[in-house]
Amino acid sequence: MTFRRIAIVTVASRGIGRAIALRLAKDGFSVVANYRSNAAKAQEVVDEITALPSKTEYPVRAMAIQADAGNPADGKRLLDETIKAFGRLDIIVLHAGWAGECSIHDLTEDMYLTATTANIKGPIFIAKAS
Template sequence: MPHPKRGSSTLISGFMNALKPSSRLEVPASTPPYSRKFASSATFLPTTSLVGKVAVVTGSSRSTGAAVARCLGEHGASVVVNFVTDSQSAEEVVQAIRSNGKGGAIAVKANTATVEGGQLLLDEAMRTFGRIDILVLNAGVMGSKTLAEMDEGFFDVCFETNVKVPLFMAKAAARLLPAPGGRIIFFSSSLTSASTVLPNALCYLATKGAIEQVSRVLAKDLGSKGITVNTVSPGPIDTPLFREGKSQHVIDSIAKQNPMKRLAEPDDVAPIVAFLASEAGHWVNGTEYQSRWGEWFRLTSY
């Protein structure tokens, strides 16, 4: 085999040298205004800290919303706990958060089925804590009516509560959230992509499909300011709302489809919200995190 020419050897040598790690730090000519740089010694745990942050969680006196509020508090956030009628449960969530000694908490009575109620919740958060960093739009109604049973009033209640109010709360919060650094997290349902649905889920799934589209468009709109918008779509969660109108036989059948042979608990969902709200989730935007049978996966991402 002939010896390679000197020119070829020089090219090969130059190519191999280019693959070697450089001891010099290459600094880009211009750094995007919303970039994040972590120290090489940084660990995952500190980046999920929410110390100094303020979170508003709608519908957070019970069930999934309460679990989310407590989880955000455990990570250090001060939390606005929202209730409509159950002040005792809301106060229990507040005391649980305060007992951690990391952040504060208040309970605010506000009907987030109305735009006025949603605005009141944001106003109280600003009055008490002076800022809002995280908005979690958990409150919603399920409702179970077929096309024949549905009337205009039922339709309006579903779309007011599940779509209109969350959208206008996001609009109002967008002026208050830090840019960059703000977080908006919607809630949907894994049923929007399930192959099997029941006829009485018509209105509920129509609203959740709508909120998923709202979320992905707002991610584009607010992403330019460094505010992330994501959606969490849990599967069956063992809450009173989920159990409503279902026989124990139906509930047991659904639970058996899970690899763990049980329904999800609210505390199974809350850590996903905490991650999206944290600095660790700053590059996750326009994404739907969905869970059906014990596995979380991302459906869409930009």
């Protein structure tokens, strides 16, 4: 099967990442909705994308892939699984999104390290693997 354009959107299960994934799909991209922990929310994005009417002769497809974008091995697996499913990859939207759900006064070192790993280290190593 031939696909028009293929995109990965990291943190696509919610918020801005979800909106980016849906916009790309409306523009004809097949989308890999990456998520770290909420498979149900990622599947909602996939379901919404696959319900969109096709505007071209190319099918718009979607799939969810679990991967921690802050883990280089997971980032490589995300790319590999995308290429295995679609045959290629055209764009990666490295949407950094995890910032925690607390005020600066409640921020712990572990929370800070999780955020910087997901938002800084992850995109660098995903780009390196592509």
